[in-house]
Amino acid sequence: MGKVRSTYRCGECAAEFPQWTGKCGSCGAWNTVVEERVRETASAAFNANANASAAAVAIPIAEGDGEGRRPRPVGIGELDRVLGGGLVAGSVTLLGGEPGIGKSTLLLQALSSLARGSSVRSGSGGARCLLASAEESAQQVRLRAARLGALEPRLFLLAETELPAILASAAAVAPDVLVVDSIQTVHDPELASAPGSVAQVRECAHRLVRAAKDRGTATVLVGHVTKDGALAGPRVLEHVVDTVLSFEGERHHALRLLRAVKHRFGPTSELGLFEMTDDGLADVPDPGGLFLSDRQAGAPGSVVVPTLEGHRPLLVELQALVAKSPLAMPRRSAQGLDSGRLAMISAVLEERVGVSLVGADVYALAVGGVRVVEPGADLALALALVSSVTGEALPADMVACGEVGLCGELRQVGQTGRRLAEAARLGFRRAVVPASAPEPPPGIAVLRAATLVEAVAVAGLRIGAKPVGFPRAVPA
Ligand code: TYD
Numbered sequence: 001m002g003k004v005r006s007t008y009r010c011g012e013c014a015a016e017f018p019q020w021t022g023k024c025g026s027c028g029a030w031n032t033v034v035e036e037r038v039r040e041t042a043s044a045a046f047n048a049n050a051n052a053s054a055a056a057v058a059i060p061i062a063e064g065d066g067e068g069r070r071p072r073p074v075g076i077g078e079l080d081r082v083l084g085g086g087l088v089a090g091s092v093t094l095l096g097g098e099p100g101i102g103k104s105t106l107l108l109q110a111l112s113s114l115a116r117g118s119s120v121r122s123g124s125g126g127a128r129c130l131l132a133s134a135e136e137s138a139q140q141v142r143l144r145a146a147r148l149g150a151l152e153p154r155l156f157l158l159a160e161t162e163l164p165a166i167l168a169s170a171a172a173v174a175p176d177v178l179v180v181d182s183i184q185t186v187h188d189p190e191l192a193s194a195p196g197s198v199a200q201v202r203e204c205a206h207r208l209v210r211a212a213k214d215r216g217t218a219t220v221l222v223g224h225v226t227k228d229g230a231l232a233g234p235r236v237l238e239h240v241v242d243t244v245l246s247f248e249g250e251r252h253h254a255l256r257l258l259r260a261v262k263h264r265f266g267p268t269s270e271l272g273l274f275e276m277t278d279d280g281l282a283d284v285p286d287p288g289g290l291f292l293s294d295r296q297a298g299a300p301g302s303v304v305v306p307t308l309e310g311h312r313p314l315l316v317e318l319q320a321l322v323a324k325s326p327l328a329m330p331r332r333s334a335q336g337l338d339s340g341r342l343a344m345i346s347a348v349l350e351e352r353v354g355v356s357l358v359g360a361d362v363y364a365l366a367v368g369g370v371r372v373v374e375p376g377a378d379l380a381l382a383l384a385l386v387s388s389v390t391g392e393a394l395p396a397d398m399v400a401c402g403e404v405g406l407c408g409e410l411r412q413v414g415q416t417g418r419r420l421a422e423a424a425r426l427g428f429r430r431a432v433v434p435a436s437a438p439e440p441p442p443g444i445a446v447l448r449a450a451t452l453v454e455a456v457a458v459a460g461l462r463i464g465a466k467p468v469g470f471p472r473a474v475p476a
């Protein structure tokens with residue numbers, strides 16, 4: 001037991017200060033600096049060990065073996081896609097997401113699949129797995145596991161919040177894969193600071209990372225995320241782990257999106273799609289049907305956009321409703337879309353196309369609980385607004401994709417070919433695109449437009465068609 005000393009640390013960026021301050025001098029956040037009591041020997045010994053191992057010898061880069069770095073497939077298609085094949089031995093993955101989004105469910109399913117050893121991994125008898133639950137009791141986890149059909153003999157369960165007990169149990173079980181749910185609720189009683197404090201989270205994560213590297217255990221840590229999307233606690237967690245996965249979705253929709261924010265062993269551009277069902281999370285390998293199944297083709301105000309999530313094309317229906325407002329300050333509502341882009345496109349429609357939204361409530365929506373924030377959706381949003389104003393629908397087999405500039409011009413967006421190929425696969429035959437867009441893939445024809453005014457025309461919308469609407473005359 002060593003001397004206890006106090007330091008002051010920022011909860012956001014983990015910068016250390018000799019005394020308390022209201023504003024963090026490093027990241028500028030207010031009221032984030034808290035006192036941290038550190039027992040000197042424990043901490044110093046740990047820090048020394050973390051960096052120096054007795055057998056540390058530098059070797060030529062081409063020598064070391066790449067074996068063991070081959071990912072072990074989890075057996076859940078969408079998770080393996082995001083992980084770039086599976087979990088790598090000795091790697092540490094942080095799975096972040098808001099409470100209730102399904103992190104514990106996903107990992108329980110992943111562990112049971114790993115323990116079962118699915119047919120994909122021919123000949124493998126399944127991995128030894130340990131789930132350390134620091135949030136739910138063993139009974140709660142077992143009940144859920146029974147419901148999900150996850151009661152596998154090779155899956156071990158430990159309900160424990162103290163880190164030394166978790167590490168001891170990991171040493172005894174010697175799992176191939178260890179899950180700690182969650183890193184914020186695990187603590188080490190040796191450390192003087194309170195459970196959940198920055199110091200605890202950081203030190204516990206460091207020790208788990210070290211154990212993962214020493215034993216070659218693929219380790220997954222669950223991390224809670226605050227409302228603004230940041231991982232609660234120190235950002236340093238993101239630096240000590242190999243992979244950061246983010247699990248997102250709208251609480252009221254069944255759709256869940258899994259992304260790799262950082263990945264040392266694979267791409268960060270992949271997107272995994274899941275649906276939350278009564279039997280846990282189900283893969284959505286072909287999202288085409290998911291977003292468009294309830295679409296009312298031929299309804300005014302609806303336009304389909306081939307958007308891109310990472311490398312994955314997704315066809316999403318954008319809807320707009322422009323309605324006469326009884327309010328002095330009309331409403332502007334954007335759901336699943338960027339409200340700034342909606343405001344900009346409304347202004348461009350007003351000034352460059354002659355469609356006035358003044359005095360109207362404007363609602364815009366990306367259907368299905370997905371968030372579409374890329375500029376490639378501008379054109380579809382603009383056409384949806386015009387279509388709602390004129391009361392005319394776009395043809396059912398038409399999509400639109402392109403960025404709208406402030407002068408009303410259309411700009412090409414990345415990977416147009418890939419987007420249009422997916423649209424063609426799902427039965428769309430025409431696409432409104434910027435004039436500069438490349439030749440389309442087979443099966444779909446392009447209608448080119450240099451400006452938003454031209455796009456409105458090629459989409460077959462006639463401004464002024466609806467007598468009760470808000471259109472002004474189109475400027476010559
Ligand atoms: P959970 O995995 O506990 O979320 P997290 O660990 O991210 O906090 O999942 C919570 C929600 O998922 C819960 O509100 C109920 C829902 N759920 C289902 O709809 N179906 C299921 O089969 C399971 C296990 C959970």
Ligand code: MG
Nearest residue numbers: 103104135181
């Ligand atoms: Mg949980």
